[in-house]
Amino acid sequence: xxxxxxxxxxxxxLNQSIDFGRVNIFIGRNGAGKSNILEAIGMLSASFTGDIQxxxxxxxxxxxxxxxxxxxxxxxQGKRKPIFTLAGEFDSLKYSASIRAxxxxxxxxxxxxxxxxxxxxxxxxxxxxxxxxxxxxxPPPEISVISYLEVLGKLTDAQRQSISLIRDFAIFxxxxxxxxxxSPDESRKAPLGLxxxxxxxxFESLLKTTDKATAAEFFRLFDWIKSIGVRTPSKRVQxxxxxxxxxxxxxxxxxxxxxxxxxxxxxVSEGALYVFFVLLLLTLKDTPRIFAxxxxxxxxxxxxxxxxxxxxxxxxxxxxxxxFMTTHNPTALDAIDIFDPDQRIFIVKRNSRSGATLVDRVLxxxxxxxxxxxxxxxxxxxxxxxxxxxxxxxxxxxxx
Numbered sequence: 267x268x269x270x271x272x273x274x275x276x277x278x279x280l281n282q283s284i285d286f287g288r289v290n291i292f293i294g295r296n297g298a299g300k301s302n303i304l305e306a307i308g309m310l311s312a313s314f315t316g317d318i319q320x321x322x323x324x325x326x327x328x329x330x331x332x333x334x335x336x337x338x339x340x341x342x343q344g345k346r347k348p349i350f351t352l353a354g355e356f357d358s359l360k361y362s363a364s365i366r367a368x369x370x371x372x373x374x375x376x377x378x379x380x381x382x383x384x385x386x387x388x389x390x391x392x393x394x395x396x397x398x399x400x401x402x403x404x405p406p407p408e409i410s411v412i413s414y415l416e417v418l419g420k421l422t423d424a425q426r427q428s429i430s431l432i433r434d435f436a437i438f439x440x441x442x443x444x445x446x447x448x449s450p451d452e453s454r455k456a457p458l459g460l461x462x463x464x465x466x467x468x469f470e471s472l473l474k475t476t477d478k479a480t481a482a483e484f485f486r487l488f489d490w491i492k493s494i495g496v497r498t499p500s501k502r503v504q505x506x507x508x509x510x511x512x513x514x515x516x517x518x519x520x521x522x523x524x525x526x527x528x529x530x531x532x533x534v535s536e537g538a539l540y541v542f543f544v545l546l547l548l549t550l551k552d553t554p555r556i557f558a559x560x561x562x563x564x565x566x567x568x569x570x571x572x573x574x575x576x577x578x579x580x581x582x583x584x585x586x587x588x589x590f591m592t593t594h595n596p597t598a599l600d601a602i603d604i605f606d607p608d609q610r611i612f613i614v615k616r617n618s619r620s621g622a623t624l625v626d627r628v629l630x631x632x633x634x635x636x637x638x639x640x641x642x643x644x645x646x647x648x649x650x651x652x653x654x655x656x657x658x659x660x661x662x663x664x665x666x
Contacts, residue, residue, distance in 0.1 A: 267286065267288060267356070267357070267556070267588045268286055268307065268310075268354055268355075268356060268432060268435075268556060268588065269285065269286060269355045269356060269357070270283065270284065270285050270286065270353075270354065270355040271283070271284050271286070271303075271306060271307060271310065271352070271353065271354050271355075272351070272352070272353040272354075272362070273303070273306045273350075273351070273352060274350060274351035274352075275337065275338040275343075275347050275349065275350040275351065276302065276306050276309070276336065276337075276338060276350040276351075276352065277299070277302040277305070277306075277335070277336060277337075277338060277623075278299040278302055278338065278340070278616070278621070278622060278623040279299060279302055279303070279306065279338070279622065279623045280338055280340065280343060280620070280622040280623075281622075282623065282624070282625050284303070284612065284625050284627075285627070286588070286590075286610065287606075287607055287608045287609055287610040288582055288583060288587075288588050288589075288608040288609070289578065289579050289582050289583075289588075289589055289591075289602070289608060289609045289610065290588075290589065290590045290591065290610050290612065291562070291575070291590075291591045291592070291593060291598060291599070291602060291610070291611050291612070292590070292591065292592045292593070292612045292614050292625075293592075293593060293594075293598075293599070293611065293612070293613055293614065293652065293657065294613055294614035294615050295615065295616075296594070297616075298614040298615050298616055298623060299614050299616065299623030299625075300592040300614045301560055301592065302623060303590075303614065303623075303625065304327075304437050304558045304560060304590055304592065305328045305329065305437070306352060307354075307435060307558065307590065308323065308326040308327060308328040308435060308436075308437055308558075309323070309328065309336075309352055309365075310352045310354045310361075310432065310435075311326055311432050311433060311434075311435035311436075312326060312328075313352065313361070313363055313365075313379075313410050313412070314361070314410070314412055314429050314432050314433045315410075315413070315433050316409055316410050316412065316413030316416075317375075317377075317408055317409055317410060317413075318365065318377045318410075319375065319376070319377065319408070320376070324453070325436070325453065325455060326435060326436045326437060327436050327437030327438065327439065327453070327460045327558070327560075328437065333367035333368050333369065333376040333377060334367065334369055336350060336367045336377075337349075337350055337367050338350065338622075340620055340621050340622055341621075342619065342620035342621060342622070343620070343622075348366055348367060348368075349364050349365060349366050349367070349380055350364070350365055350367065351363065351364045351365070352365065354432065356428045356432070357428065358386055358387050358424065358425075358428065359384065359385070359386055359425060359428050359429070360383075360384070360385045361382070361383070361384050361385075361412070362382070362383050363379055363380075363381065363382045363383075363410070364379075364380040364381045364382075365377055365378065365379060365380065366378045366379075366380050366407075375407075375408035377408070378407040378408050379394070379407050379408070379409075379410060379411075380395075380396055380407070381393070381394060381395045381396060382394050382410065382411050382412075384411065384412060384415075386422075386425060391415070391425075392411045392412075392414070392415055393411065394411055412429065416429075431555050431556055432556060434554040434555065434556065434557075435554055435556045435557060435558070436455065436460055436554050436557050436558070437460065437557070437558040437559075437560055438458070438460050438461075438543075438547065438557060438558065438559055438560070439460065439461060439559075439560040439561065439564075440461055440462030440539075440540055440543050440564065441461050441462055442462075442536045442539075442565065444459065444461045444462035444463050445462035445465060445531065445536065445539040445540065445543060446531050446532045446534075446536070446539065447465070447466070447514055447515075447530075447531050447532065448532060450463065451463025451464065456552070457471060457546075457550055457552050457553065458543065458546055458547060458550070458553060462539075462540075462543055465515050465531060465539065465542070465543060465546070466496050466513045466514055466515050466531075468543075468546040468550060469494070469495075469496050469515050469542070469546070470496050470513075471546075471550055471552075472545075472546060472549065472550065473495070473496070480545070480549055480581070481494075481545065481549075483577070484541060484542065484545045484577065487541060487570065487573055487574070487577075488535075488538055488541075490519050490520060490521055491517055491518070491519070491520070491538070492518040492519065492520035492527070493517075493518045494515065494516065494517050494518070494542075495515075495516050495518075496513050496514070496515055496516065497513065497514065497516050498512060498513055498514075514530045514531055514532075515530070515531045515534075515539075515542075516528050516529070516530055517529045517530075517531075517534050517538070536565045537565045537566045537567070537570060540564060540565050540566065541566070541570070541574055544559070544562075544574060544577075544578065545577075547559075548577075548578065548581040548582065548585055548587060549581065549585060555586065555587055555588065556587070556588045556589075557587070557588075557589060557590075558589065558590040558591065558592075559589065559590075559591045559592075560591075560592050561592055561593065561594070562574070562575065562578070562591040562592065562593050562598060563593045563594060563595035563597075563598055566595075568595060568596075568597040568649075569597065571593070571595045571597045571598050572597040572598065572600045572601050572649075573601075575591075575598045575600075575601035575602065576601035578591070578601075579601055579602065579603075579609060583608065596648070596649035596650075596652040596653055597649045598649075599611060599647075599648035599649055599652060600647045600648055600649050602648065603636075604628055604629065604630060604648070605630065605635075605636045605639075610627055610628075611627070611628040611648070612625050612626065612627050612628070613625070613626045613627075613628060613657050613658070615658070628648075628657065
């Protein structure tokens with residue numbers, strides 16, 4: 267897993283260190299910087315592939331802003347720095363980099379590595395600094411030293427495994443038209459697109475596995491579903507004005523007449539499509555082991571949000587995944603056990619003076635048990651505590 271990230275002068279984040287668990291959920295006001303944290307992980311992931319050019323960023327769901335936008339521009343910091351820093355810790359590896367962002371994206375390399383350092387079990391493996399940039403045994407500044415080690419075959423099997431996991435990181439943000447199959451997913455990521463593409467291919471893969479019990483478990487979240495499959499669309503059911511892939515996901519509604527109970531993704535609840543997309547992310551073997559869901563509450567009612575996050579917690583552990591989620595729905599917290607170190611809630615807010623993003627983990631007081639916590643708060647759920655203002659900075663200002 268990615269155990270820790272350190273972020274400096276990246277967008278709205280001046281200086282933050284965050285220790286992660288297996289399930290991580292970020293709450294806070296709009297514009298607090300939640301997505302910036304996910305994109306910092308995306309930048310770190312791209313660094314491990316060898317470079318951080320736009321092609322690598324877009325394949326991870328990072329917004330393709332001008333290089334200038336990646337640099338912190340808060341007036342409180344004084345003179346603006348052209349460099350931002352990222353560092354990540356894994357079980358045995360630690361990697362850090364300072365990255366220069368140029369003033370525009372017209373140059374061949376909008377981002378360059380100024381310095382890097384890779385350690386394994388506390389021992390130095392390789393690095394570079396501004397003074398060593400001209401050394402002939404190092405790659406050019408737009409290329410990471412990690413890819414250099416890989417080409418030379420100097421990484422151990424354990425190091426390659428850790429690196430491969432973070433390399434696959436991606437931020438998923440499914441949209442309804444793409445889930446329905448009427449708009450293309452331009453990310454072209456396989457087996458599932460970043461924005462909801464590939465649902466029919468994913469279902470075909472899932473139905474070929476032996477783990478049909480997990481699929482049925484998710485299906486039971488919707489009481490109207492009798493069965494689900496993938497088939498060629500029939501003109502009798504799908505309008506000729508709608509253009510979808512040659513094969514579409516088909517839901518059978520148990521309450522409808524057998525003659526018209528087969529519904530394609532275009533006509534099905536967007537919430538059902540979103541839930542099944544998450545199911546595929548958690549269970550298909552070719553999806554990233556480390557990934558993010560931006561706005562996990564998208565398209566869902568509050569009760570379904572709680573149920574879905576509960577399934578995410580369960581199957582993230584079962585399938586050895588690590589997930590990062592953002593949400594604006596308080597009920598998402600009700601599926602999180604803050605007494606379990608694998609499950610973590612973070613409040614993301616802006617400093618009232620500087621505007622810099624701050625990240626605080628929600629923790630019970632030291633020494634208190636889950637039972638005493640529940641008793642102290644009269645059995646109230648975390649969603650109620652959020653709405654009651656217990657999590658400072660997570661709600662809009664009073665009177666807004």
